[in-house]
Structure formats: C-alpha cells, structure tokens
Amino acid sequence: MRRISLRNGNGIPFVSFFAESAITVRTCSSCHYSNKSIPVKDKIGVNSSNLDDAVTLFHQMVTMKPLPSIAHFSKLFKTMIKMKHYSAAISLFRQMLKLGIPICDFILTIMINSYRLIHRVDCAFSVLPIYLKNGIPFDVVAFNTLLRGLFSENKVKDAVELFKKLVRDKICNPEPTIYIYNVVIDALCKDGNLDAAINILNEMKQKNIHPDILTYNS
Template identity: 35%
Template structure:
C-alpha cells in the first residue's frame, strides 16, 4: 500500500473533524479504499502461494471470496489460474467462485467448462453451483437454455431449491413471458402446499 500508516492516520483524523454536512464519503475516497483493500488481498494471496508449506485451500478461498464480493472478477480468475499452475487444485467452493466470476463477465462457455471440471473431479454440484449457472443464463436472456439445464440436472437426480425457481420466474418475466412465469409460480406454490399437507398427515 503506497500510503504510509502515519499519513493514513492523519487523513482519517482530519476527516473526523469535518462538519457532518460535508460529503466526505465521495467516490474518490471510496475508490481509493477499495483499491487499497484489493491490493492487500492480492498481496496476501501471493504470500500464501509462495509459502514453503501450502496452506489449507480454504485460506485461499477466503481471499478469493472477498475479491468476488468486491466484484474484482478478472483478478479472482487470474489468481485461481496462478494457484492451479502451482499445482494447488481448487476445491468445490473455489470452483463455484470461478463459475460466479465467469457468469458475471458474461463468459458462460467458460462457466460451463468449470462446471464440467466439477463433475470430472467427482464433486457433487450443489445449489450454489446450479443456481449460479441458471442466473448466468437468465441474466443473458437465455431462459430456454436455463430450463434445458434444469431438466438435465433433474434427470441426473440433482435437486434445485426455491431460489432456482425464483431465478427462472424472474428470467421469464424479463423476456416478457409473464403468463409462463405466473404458471410456474402457481405450480411451485401448489407443490409447496402439497408438501405441507403431507407433513401434517
């Protein structure tokens, strides 16, 4: 980080003395703070990467998760590539993060290649994996493909959750298929009611 601790402290002390009506939370200040945090995250990741004894994979995942939350998708992708080049294989959670990054960057082909990698490595796709892919397809307007994925996954024995169907309903609404969205919603509500009745019985 290029600002010294003393300088940062003096800046923050000065800001604390500003009258409350001044717009101190401006985009420049926030932008600098985010950039500093991102730089720190990348530095920490590189320190982990070059340790003599490889740290647990979740240590890398914590940093990658932070970068994804900060919407630094290209940075996260680059670091994951570095990690795997070092022979450190991503676990399921980190592969989910990678899918998330590619979906946000509209690189669905890459997202599905990561999905194939998840299956190849013997991981069981979870709701996060599947919902991320579904959202990626729906956000791009490829709702038909999202339903095709849904059908294929159901046929393989995997199950979706209520978030999945909310994504599909939202996707249908976005492309103007309101009637289909309402029909799907009512179908889900009907199944939920049946499930509740079954529990009571």
C-alpha cells in the same frame, strides 16, 4: 459413462464432458494444509482495495510449505470479488490449478460467479469439469448461479434447457429448491413467457414443492 451437454441457440456447446458413474468424493477437509496463520499481510484480504497487494499475497501463499488452509484461499478470492476484481480472481484461480493446489466447491462457485459478473456465463460452464476431475459433487448454488447468468444475458432458452436437465437428470445435490424454481419462474415472467412459467409452477406442485409469496408475485 454419462454425458452431460448443453448447447446454446447457435449449436455451440457451453459444456460437454463425460462423467464416470461412480466418483470418489474428496472434500476440502481431506486435503493436507497448514493451520498456521498467514503473516500480517493476510489482513489485505479483508480490508485492502489494492489489487497488487492481493496478488502478492496469493503468490506468497502458493509458495508456503505446507500450503495455508483452503479457507485462506477462499477468503482471498471472496475479498477480490468484493473489490470487483473478477478477471484477476479468475486468473489467479487458473494459476492455482496449474500448480496442482487442491480446491473446494466454495472456490469453484466463486469462479462461476466471477464469470457471471463479467457477463461470460459461457466460460462459467468450463468450471463444471473441474468438479468431476476433483471428485467434488455438483451443488445447487453453482447451478443457480449459472441460471442467473444465462437469464441476465437473455439466453432464456438455454436457461430453461439447463433447468429441465437439472430436474430430469438429478445432476446436483440437493435437487433444485424453491429458490431456483422462483428464479426461473420470475425470469420467464419478465421475458413475457407466462405459459412456460405456469408449466413450471405446475411441475413444482407435482413434486410437492410448495410455491411461496415470491412465486405468486412473479
């Protein structure tokens, strides 16, 4: 068993859960869905700004036998985020979980980003156990979103702690890229913590991750 936890400055856990050392990975393609098209109303997910229509479409989709493709659910959630209906998207996602409808990493990343956009990055960490429960590997995009959320809410200490955990414990795949390093370095510089930024820059070089123009601009 491997325990992954992160606490904020007040000692309140952002996330604390147990992960089995061996997890059977299930990808979206392994789930059983219908390839048939959603009725004409699926255009709601592309062009409409009407939240009621989007919610109605969701309820139509979850009652179909067999279920629509996971791509349809992803498309609907993505469009709701574009419409800035972040809380509504999270609410529908919770319904999806209660109904036992399989999800994928793309939808989970959308939900993490939705929490970030409503400035509740603490709640975004509650999505991480869902990766484990569904056998979905952690990816670098999800943690990049979490880091950006922590920095945007001025939780610099927690962001740095999470970043160090990612690097040290190799939690996600692929491992942190130069993009994540740049996000962390830029945020530390803006926070006036130049020493910490330089330390991370040196760590990059030790790992043969070559700084780019954005790194040095920061």
